[in-house]
Amino acid sequence: MKVVKFGGSSLASGPNVEHAINIMLADSDRQVMVVSAPGKSKLEDTKVTDLLICYAKEVLNKDPKKDETVTEIFSRYQNIGHYFGLKDSALEDIHQILLDLPNGNYPNNDYLLAAFKAHGERLNAHLITLIFNHLGRKARLLEPAQVGFTVTGEPNDAIINPETYLNLDQVKLKDGEIVVFPGFFGITPSGHIATFSRGGSDITGAILARGFHADLYENFTDVNGIFASSPAIISNPLSIDKMTYREMRELSYAGFSVFHDEALIPTIQGYVPINVKNTHEPENPGTMIVPEKGFKADQAITGVASQKHFSALYLHKYLLNKEAGFTLRILQILSEHNIPYEHMPSGIDDITIIFNRKFLNDQLIDLICNEIQATISPDRLEWIDDYAIIMVVGEGMKDHQGLSKEILDSLFVQNITPQMINQGASQISIMIGTKKEEADTAVKTIYQHFFRED
Incomplete structure (x- = not known):
């Protein structure tokens, strides 16, 4: 069984979502799909997460522009839905959730910000589940509150509660069914939304890979794996075929931003290999991140x-x-x-x-x-x-x-x-x-x- 995570650029538009869905359907072992919020479909776009942060600030400041921001956010989901032939009536729940966000019960402004940010992923998971079912493919939406995906720590810098793994053990995955899960956030013991640090959908995918005892965690992004150095410094750097968890941990700390460094911990604990791949070239083998045991280095420097x-x-x-x-x-x-x-x-x-x-x-x-x-x-x-x-x-x-x-x-x-x-x-x-x-x-x-x- 494989847990598969798609980044925001991979889900930014209708054609991109279609490509991600085809990747899921191409391999029956891909049972769990972790989704990010829609990123930029073109250069002038604003990421949905950033729009939601703007929405939260407008609500706190009682800024009347918030209605325009809601319209802009909803239009991103609406455009993706229309690409697949979904009618506006099928998307009304997504619109209503957005409208209801300011009326939530938030202990303080930090919790409000976390809840608003998390809805980029939450609404995208709703939408992509609708799309699967509209296409006649069996899919089920699972949300953190349903499975006991609990977190502690700060509202906008959460850490996973170890009890989550016991809860995930109780979740039954059905043959022939794809589970769609929103990345980036969990639920606090008191029932409020708290998010991981930015880019935290990688962390969600890793937690689910460990919790569901996956054979592989596939992390789809917009590049062909992990490079031996930054393309911003080195022109056309070599791609790394295989590396160890601890090599990735060291390089993530030093600036390798393709994969969230905190996402390594659950996979290390669960001995789940990671495959970082390109959504636009899924046939490319990408980079495998594996345990140190039995690893043979081809050269001195990775x-x-x-x-x-x-x-x-x-x-x-x-x-x-x-x-x-x-x-x-x-x-x-x-x-x-x-x-x-x-x-x-x-x-x-x-x-x-x-x-x-x-x-x-x-x-x-x-x-x-x-x-x-x-x-x-x-x-x-x-x-x-x-x-x-x-x-x-x-x-x-x-x-x-x-x-x-x-x-x-x-x-x-x-x-x-x-x-x-x-x-x-x-x-x-x-x-x-x-x-x-x-x-x-x-x-x-x-x-x-x-x-x-x-």
Whole structure:
């Protein structure tokens, strides 16, 4: 049995939905279809999720433009329905659900926003179920509330409740029937809608793949699998045929946005392989993401990626290695201000703390620097805003001697001196800190060294 997820671009228009339906019907093992909200069918379109966010804000601000926004949202579903010959009377429930959204019982504005956002997927699942049945294909809509798909955490950044897997075990899938399930959201213990982080339909698909004990989780998007580097940096990068969960996890963190990194956790826990494929070229094998056990790497490096949204705090203090509690006191300061850190490479007299810049502002930076200076009296304290991280990842790295030297030598040729280099404990990744303006050149240099054509 296969769980199949389609992204927003794959469901953006009538022809795209028809293509997705044909993919489902081409393989009888494809029993569960997880749908995203309609994306852009043309460049000037607005994604339905963004329209729903606009609708939510207009409701909160009592903006009369909300009626126009409802019309625009409904027209996206209406156009898809009309493509398949559905009459407006068959689509009236979708329209009414949209109109009724402002009248829901929401504990606060965060819950209201989550509920509005989630309806991009919810209404699309309603619509696609209607289309299947209109075409004479047996399909059943399942919603999170029906199957006990429960979540906890923040209304707009939810995490799955482990009880969900017990509930999914009770759901019976019928032969010859396609189940259509909305992605992106679940139901809180008190019965309210909460969404995963943006792009969270990948997470829904992974949870269902584990919960239904799928043999394969197929994730259809608009590219032929996962590339060894970003096409925005490398022209026509190589496509990865097969990679491991942990390679994908490392590369997702470093900027590979094809597949949501949080979606790996349920599939890892359930040992469900993932196949990332192109909706427009379903015959292309795409990229398989598999467990590490028994995996044989064809080459040292699987991929190289970068992210530029980092900052770093560099501290130097003589005899740091002999001072008990030094790191603890720093972490206590960060904890008091609810600031997470990404990495903390260190030496005998030095420590660098790397932060995701989105959790910081100038006031917080000054505050924590002042408190750290007052608490631990470092000999040197330097805040570095110009910071990017390059991740070089590959299961074959642990068997490739001299790899770090190869990487550093190739960078030195380009006059790039890394500010930090750190090899992970798993031995399948090397993290390199550079200046932001050097990041793209560093990625190109490393890619060309390991993936250059003969």
